[in-house]
Amino acid sequence: MSELVLRWLARLYGTGARVHGAAYERGWLRRRRLPRPVISIGNLTAGGTGKTPLVRWTAEHLAQHGFRPAILTRGYRRDRGPDAIVIPPKDGRLPETREVGDEAAWLARTLPQVPIGVSADRFRTGELIAENYPVDVFVLDDGFQHRQIERDLDVVALDAMRGISDNEILPAGLQREPTSALGRAGVVVITRAELVDGRRLETFRSLVRGIHPRVTLVEARTRLECLRDVAGGAESPAEPLLGPPVHGFCGIGNPDAFFKNLRLWGFDVVRESVFPDHHVYRDLDFARDGGVAAFLTTEKDAMNLAGVSLSAASAPVLACVTRLEIEDDALLDEKFNLLLGRPPGMET
Numbered sequence: 001m002s003e004l005v006l007r008w009l010a011r012l013y014g015t016g017a018r019v020h021g022a023a024y025e026r027g028w029l030r031r032r033r034l035p036r037p038v039i040s041i042g043n044l045t046a047g048g049t050g051k052t053p054l055v056r057w058t059a060e061h062l063a064q065h066g067f068r069p070a071i072l073t074r075g076y077r078r079d080r081g082p083d084a085i086v087i088p089p090k091d092g093r094l095p096e097t098r099e100v101g102d103e104a105a106w107l108a109r110t111l112p113q114v115p116i117g118v119s120a121d122r123f124r125t126g127e128l129i130a131e132n133y134p135v136d137v138f139v140l141d142d143g144f145q146h147r148q149i150e151r152d153l154d155v156v157a158l159d160a161m162r163g164i165s166d167n168e169i170l171p172a173g174l175q176r177e178p179t180s181a182l183g184r185a186g187v188v189v190i191t192r193a194e195l196v197d198g199r200r201l202e203t204f205r206s207l208v209r210g211i212h213p214r215v216t217l218v219e220a221r222t223r224l225e226c227l228r229d230v231a232g233g234a235e236s237p238a239e240p241l242l243g244p245p246v247h248g249f250c251g252i253g254n255p256d257a258f259f260k261n262l263r264l265w266g267f268d269v270v271r272e273s274v275f276p277d278h279h280v281y282r283d284l285d286f287a288r289d290g291g292v293a294a295f296l297t298t299e300k301d302a303m304n305l306a307g308v309s310l311s312a313a314s315a316p317v318l319a320c321v322t323r324l325e326i327e328d329d330a331l332l333d334e335k336f337n338l339l340l341g342r343p344p345g346m347e348t
Contacts, residue, residue: 003172010172017169017177024147033150034126036070037137037339040151042144044181045174047277048253049159050191050220050324052103052300055141057220057324058155059107059114062137065333067340070129071111073141075101075118077278084119086128102278102303103141109303123149137340144184145176152339155187157220160196160204161257182211187335189326193219195260216335220326224265227294227318230302231310235321242266244293247315249286250301251279258298262320267296280304287313294318 023029041058043049055071062069075085078101087095087104091112097105100118108116115133117125126138126149140149144156158164164182168175182188188208193201201219208217226235248269250258255274262269273286281304287295295317297305302319310317326332 007167007172010167010169014166014169014178017181020147029147031148031150032123034123034138035130036126036135037153038126038140038143038149038151039137039153039155039336039339040140040143040146040149041155041157042140042142042146043157043159044144044164044177044179045159045162045168046170046176046253048174048257049157049162050222050257051142051157052107053222053322053324054155054157054189054191054220055139056107056110057326059111059139061329061332062139062336063111063114065336067336068134068136069139070115070117070126070133070135070137071104071107071139071141072117072122072126072129072143073101073104073107074120074122075104076142077101077280078104078118084117084121084125084128086125086132087116087118089113089115089133097303097306098280102300105303106300110299122146144181153186153335154184155189156182156185157189157191158204158208159254159257160190160192160201160219161254161260163204164207179207179211182208182215185212185215187216187218187332188212189218189220191220191324192222192254192257193327194221194264195257216331218326218328218331220324222261222322223325224261225321225323227296228299228302228321230297230305230317230319238265238267238320241294241296241318243268245270245291246294246296247271247273247286247289247292248296249273249275250298251275251277251281251304252298252300253277262296265320269296278304281308284308284310284313284317287315287317290314296320
């Protein structure tokens with residue numbers, strides 16, 4: 001398809017997105033309100049912005065400050081099953097990845113005390129959770145375009161590696177809405193700030209400010225904590241593998257970011273293997289190749305390795321356990337406190 005046709009289709013898609021948004025703003029389409037405040041975590045593009053780690057950070061941060069969050073997620077690419085699944089809070093829970101989706105399974109593992117609702121009908125799972133668990137706030141995963149649910153705060157993740165432009169609206173690019181949609185955001189988080197230089201970051205900040213001068217704008221960086229053996233679950237420091245050759249592989253929205261991070265953290269990546277986003281692994285044929293000290297992947301990919309025999313791998317298959325770090329997170333605390341108040345026990 002020619003670039004001219006793609007641009008024309010992108011303009012058509014962008015117009016449709018504006019009309020759809022206006023229909024909700026003017027009340028022509030119905031929005032429903034859950035019984036607790038809703039913080040939406042979303043993006044402008046179709047995946048690959050670091051949104052799910054931001055969902056984790058938000059829920060974890062709220063819990064650490066005395067709130068009781070629940071997460072509502074669609075469960076993308078999960079096998080057909082119950083229309084609505086509620087993963088109850090429980091230490092050591094490991095829901096079946098195929099049943100709930102890789103992102104929900106990872107969130108359940110990393111946030112064992114947070115109830116998680118999995119369904120395309122996130123309103124219904126929110127009602128189920130509110131009926132059965134003490135919840136102060138819902139964290140709506142991938143909610144920026146999910147306008148059916150009223151939200152009290154929109155947090156939008158923008159990937160510093162990709163940027164935004166109305167020339168990249170679907171199908172010409174990966175952008176779901178025109179850049180003007182950022183006007184709905186209360187917070188913009190520039191993710192992967194560690195992977196670009198200061199000049200690009202400043203240009204990105206200026207672009208966002210030009211669209212929404214009053215938005216709360218913060219930056220996020222991805223920090224490596226340790227490595228987890230996918231087969232056995234044991235965790236170990238990364239330092240012994242900083243030097244020997246390694247093979248990186250992943251099936252995520254922005255694979256270049258993962259490989260770039262591996263090198264930034266000090267790994268000598270001699271081979272890379274890329275799979276489609278949310279790829280369900282059936283085998284790791286390439287892991288039989290010798291000459292590397294380890295095969296490194298993401299935590300989300302590790303969830304999709306369930307059931308795969310790793311005994312034939314020529315070296316350990318390890319997941320990079322990471323954590324999101326947000327600069328000026330006090331700015332987000334101000335937003336959360338304004339929305340939710342200050343619960344007993346919250347830090348002052």
